[in-house]
Amino acid sequence: MDQYSEAYGKWVIRRRWLVIVAAIVTTAVLISGARLLTFNSDYRIYFSPDNPYLKAFELIERTYTKTDNIVFVIKANDADIFNSQVLGVIKNMTDDAWRMPFSSRVDSITNYQHTYAEEDDLTVRDLVPDPISLTAEEANYVKNVALTDPLIAKRLISLDGTTTAIFVTMQIPDGTKSPEVPVMEYARDMVAKYKAAGPDLTIVLTGETPLNAAFVEVALHDVRVLTPLMYLFLALTMILFLRSIWGVIVTLIVIALSATTAMGIAGWIGIELSPESTLAPTIILAIAVANPVHFLVTMFTAMRDGMSRNDAIVESIRLNTQPIFLTSITTAIGFLCLNFGDAPPFGDMGNISAIGTMLAWAYSMTLLPTIVSLLPIRTPMQKSHKSTFMERLGEFVIARRMPVLCVTSALAIGLIALIPRLEMNDNFVQYFDKGLAFRDGADFANDNLTGVYALEYSLKSTEAGGIADPEYMKHLANFANWYELQPNVNHVSPVTDIMTRLNRNMHGDDNAWYRLPEDRELAAQYLLLYEMSLPYGLDLNNQINVDKSATRMTVLLKDISTKETKEILAAAEVWQQENLPDHMFSSASGATVMFTFLAEKNVSSMLFGTLAAFLLISTILLFALKSVRLGLISLIPNMVPAFMAFGIWAIFSTNVGWSVAFVTVTALGIIVDATVHFLSKYLRARREQSLSSEDAVRYAFSTVAAAIWVSALALIVGFSVLAFSDYKMNEHLGLLTSLTIVVALIIDFTLLPALLMALDRKDRSREARRKAATV
Numbered sequence: 001m002d003q004y005s006e007a008y009g010k011w012v013i014r015r016r017w018l019v020i021v022a023a024i025v026t027t028a029v030l031i032s033g034a035r036l037l038t039f040n041s042d043y044r045i046y047f048s049p050d051n052p053y054l055k056a057f058e059l060i061e062r063t064y065t066k067t068d069n070i071v072f073v074i075k076a077n078d079a080d081i082f083n084s085q086v087l088g089v090i091k092n093m094t095d096d097a098w099r100m101p102f103s104s105r106v107d108s109i110t111n112y113q114h115t116y117a118e119e120d121d122l123t124v125r126d127l128v129p130d131p132i133s134l135t136a137e138e139a140n141y142v143k144n145v146a147l148t149d150p151l152i153a154k155r156l157i158s159l160d161g162t163t164t165a166i167f168v169t170m171q172i173p174d175g176t177k178s179p180e181v182p183v184m185e186y187a188r189d190m191v192a193k194y195k196a197a198g199p200d201l202t203i204v205l206t207g208e209t210p211l212n213a214a215f216v217e218v219a220l221h222d223v224r225v226l227t228p229l230m231y232l233f234l235a236l237t238m239i240l241f242l243r244s245i246w247g248v249i250v251t252l253i254v255i256a257l258s259a260t261t262a263m264g265i266a267g268w269i270g271i272e273l274s275p276e277s278t279l280a281p282t283i284i285l286a287i288a289v290a291n292p293v294h295f296l297v298t299m300f301t302a303m304r305d306g307m308s309r310n311d312a313i314v315e316s317i318r319l320n321t322q323p324i325f326l327t328s329i330t331t332a333i334g335f336l337c338l339n340f341g342d343a344p345p346f347g348d349m350g351n352i353s354a355i356g357t358m359l360a361w362a363y364s365m366t367l368l369p370t371i372v373s374l375l376p377i378r379t380p381m382q383k384s385h386k387s388t389f390m391e392r393l394g395e396f397v398i399a400r401r402m403p404v405l406c407v408t409s410a411l412a413i414g415l416i417a418l419i420p421r422l423e424m425n426d427n428f429v430q431y432f433d434k435g436l437a438f439r440d441g442a443d444f445a446n447d448n449l450t451g452v453y454a455l456e457y458s459l460k461s462t463e464a465g466g467i468a469d470p471e472y473m474k475h476l477a478n479f480a481n482w483y484e485l486q487p488n489v490n491h492v493s494p495v496t497d498i499m500t501r502l503n504r505n506m507h508g509d510d511n512a513w514y515r516l517p518e519d520r521e522l523a524a525q526y527l528l529l530y531e532m533s534l535p536y537g538l539d540l541n542n543q544i545n546v547d548k549s550a551t552r553m554t555v556l557l558k559d560i561s562t563k564e565t566k567e568i569l570a571a572a573e574v575w576q577q578e579n580l581p582d583h584m585f586s587s588a589s590g591a592t593v594m595f596t597f598l599a600e601k602n603v604s605s606m607l608f609g610t611l612a613a614f615l616l617i618s619t620i621l622l623f624a625l626k627s628v629r630l631g632l633i634s635l636i637p638n639m640v641p642a643f644m645a646f647g648i649w650a651i652f653s654t655n656v657g658w659s660v661a662f663v664t665v666t667a668l669g670i671i672v673d674a675t676v677h678f679l680s681k682y683l684r685a686r687r688e689q690s691l692s693s694e695d696a697v698r699y700a701f702s703t704v705a706a707a708i709w710v711s712a713l714a715l716i717v718g719f720s721v722l723a724f725s726d727y728k729m730n731e732h733l734g735l736l737t738s739l740t741i742v743v744a745l746i747i748d749f750t751l752l753p754a755l756l757m758a759l760d761r762k763d764r765s766r767e768a769r770r771k772a773a774t775v
Helices: 002-014 016-036 052-063 084-098 136-148 180-197 208-242 245-268 277-288 290-304 309-340 344-365 367-374 385-399 401-416 437-448 470-484 496-505 520-533 562-579 591-596 598-625 628-652 658-688 693-703 705-724 728-749 751-759 765-774
Strands: 069-076 103-107 113-118 121-126 163-170 201-206 453-460 489-493 550-557
Touching: 002 016, 002 309, 002 367, 016 245, 016 367, 052 453, 052 550, 052 591, 069 084, 069 180, 069 208, 069 437, 084 103, 084 136, 084 163, 084 180, 113 496, 121 520, 180 201, 180 208, 201 437, 208 245, 208 277, 208 290, 208 437, 208 705, 245 277, 245 290, 245 344, 245 367, 277 290, 277 344, 277 705, 290 309, 290 344, 290 367, 290 705, 309 344, 309 367, 309 598, 309 658, 344 367, 344 658, 385 401, 385 693, 385 705, 385 751, 401 628, 401 728, 401 751, 453 470, 453 591, 470 489, 470 496, 470 520, 470 550, 470 562, 496 520, 562 591, 591 598, 598 628, 598 658, 628 658, 628 728, 628 751, 658 693, 658 705, 658 728, 658 751, 693 705, 693 751, 705 728, 728 751
Parallel strands: none
Antiparallel strands: 069 163, 069 201, 103 163, 113 121, 453 550, 489 550
């Protein structure tokens, strides 16, 4: 292997200009694909096409209407909203909302279709047709209706009468790119207009479209803030460690090309950007820095030993070809195994990062040595302080190997034992930091009117028109009443609320008849009469299917966690099994349900991903190290750090988000780098120099420990930068991965050498003499 690497190194130096031109042309072509990148802001991209909860949700939308919406939440700060001035603003906003892009339905208290009896006729009209001419008596009537009608109380109006909402439902054609852009622009202009012109009102936006817009905003924030921060931290780290301006410049060139070329390839192969995939350039910057560091450190060492610059480049290629390739391929495998998860954006992030990792290897083996051979690089005159510290650390571990082995093993066992304390318990509104428009709007809506979490049920009858059957309506009403009594439930909207109101209307508004009709034909006639009286856009298609064999019931929840959501869903299923006929049983669907079970589904699928990565990486190391014993030893520092990191997290918090399902496999591919480089130098000392295990450990500490330290530091800084993300999933992914790398660094400098000295006692002198004789 060494002779081929040496021959390749000499060829690269000899053909440097050919290599540089070929690299520039290839890079230019690949980077041009970046123009094809598009951003997908739909929150549904977090669910694979075969996700059962997504399929159930899409079936609800096909059966009734789509749920894409935007909600204006309006609060009167001085008094309640039941005066002509505030109601006038609400009516004008309702009228403007009909002209919003993709708008198909607008619901507010002013256009709520109020029904009442007028002699023998049923009158259906807007609750507030003309706010300007509203008298005090009429305002009190509107207030009484709004606060007592179960269809709108606690949904369109708060019980204290100070806060109301305008629900805008949108029909967005499939395949529309970035529909949230014109919608949010229009909505924000409306908010600004009515805040400036109207009375003292607080107006915020929430709903699914603002949620989609929030994904775009956090992605743009991460690109604008995190990537420059990453460059700054890496440049400072390189300057402090390499103490060579040219070395820093060429390192930054390699990592920048790796990141930008990877994004170009992503554009060519059609990967859509998301908050996760936009992190890939930042991750690549951190990953790619390791290869130039190891290359330059080895080259500087050779130059200090008297080699010329070009000979030192060839020597660095000879010594680093195998470990750099091994670390690159194992890191790429770890990232690629993110595709086992059920959240495609993480798979896209893994694919782009894997591409960038292999590009970093390619640039380090082609462009890096050729550029270095042309630059007036001088060798730093002395080793850095960090190298001296590493040698002292090595001596400490060698002298106290057994205490180190026992203490680190006990620490690992103790931390791993804390993992059962962790519990996946999310709140997807809180994925976004306070200060973001969506988070602040959702919090305001939850505090003043209603939560943004919704459960959707489609309850079937046995035949077309069966929803008018008294038994069906009775069961539906009982289910709705049960939900109304549950904690954390804010509002329930069954069709039976309409039927009880119509039954009262058709009996002269006599409250004694405020109950469900007992005759099926009569109920069907009431419903038909009501539907024929409704204006365009405010029909019942959002609640009743075409052949009237099923109805939709929406349950609005307060601001609750996924654990609490699972509890109420389980209780609802038990109640249905005990109280409803089999044909009416329905499992809840909707975005809330999808996010609630996202963690559970990803954890189970990523177990296979982690196992696949572990088996592939272990197999590669066994073949590369050519030693079953060392291959098995290497598994310990590769697997233990991730579990120890979870144990440390459990000390400070018992809750983790669903993104942690991807941490283990991501970290596994990264932390193996330090193990590979340490073992590579250890084996060279054992096999080529016939050193004892103690001296081989000493050699590894003196030659590669400093480079491992600075590479790990770059990774720690790189992933820690993600903590500045406004998106909690990215923040937790970065913090836990950084913590895992810190633990891995400690393990590689303590437990790994202690294990090597304890378990690898074989005398290598005969093997070395036999190899030398063969040569």
